[in-house]
Amino acid sequence: TQPRTVCWRIDHRFEVSGLAKFIHEHGLTGWLYRVLEPGCVREGDEVVLVERPNATMSLADLLALQREHRPDPARLQAASELPGLAQVIGQRFASRAAWLRDNR
Template structure:
């Protein structure tokens, strides 16, 4: 497992009204220059459109491994211009590790900040519109190439070129990729769901979702997040 990566770029966005009849979105982000400050709610200068489902301390920073973009260019070659660093609305683009290399709760040094994996990304219809690809969000889920969110344990600063490195692993049994796949599995083993619902390092909304999956008859309604299904 690789536990060190390099920050290739930091990206900031602000809410825009991009689609008629739809809510604003800050998913389109631009590359930032120089050193950026990191607070408990993310990079200074970054904004979110809907604070009910984006941003906040448990989703302060979204990171996306640059390695995944080659996969998307191969699967959807007609959309290849989108599949570049920063293309999915991430705050950090990195090279060196992916979801399969890490665990929920991993703690990292990144510049002078300290970060912790809190949950995977839960893609919605905005990703489809942003990429002009109606299959994008569902493909994210099925492949677990979602990227993930950090909470900020210690505020600091970072810039492109900095190393991001695992410095502690409190939950070695909970591989991040496997947890992401579990989150979107409609027939998850109730024992796994129960254990994840009690994992303190996991963000509360994901713990609550796993708590519901303890009931084998539970079926999650995703129609609002993914109107065309997954």
């Protein structure tokens, strides 16, 4: 599970200069989920929340941490330790937290 960031290619694809920047600045990015059980989801299917292991930090919080210029290092560190978060994203948050602490 990990946040999804917008790619610069979207400007080219839609022929709109600055579209990627707008999407990033307004938090219109997405989220990728890990597939635990292969199957199909169709229009009209019910989706049910089974558990919320990271109730202390919402998806909006994680996306904001990605967008913020100088987020709170403690929040970044806490995010890096969330169970279920993709390891590469956790490492990125932890590295950024360390850098921010060292470069105040």
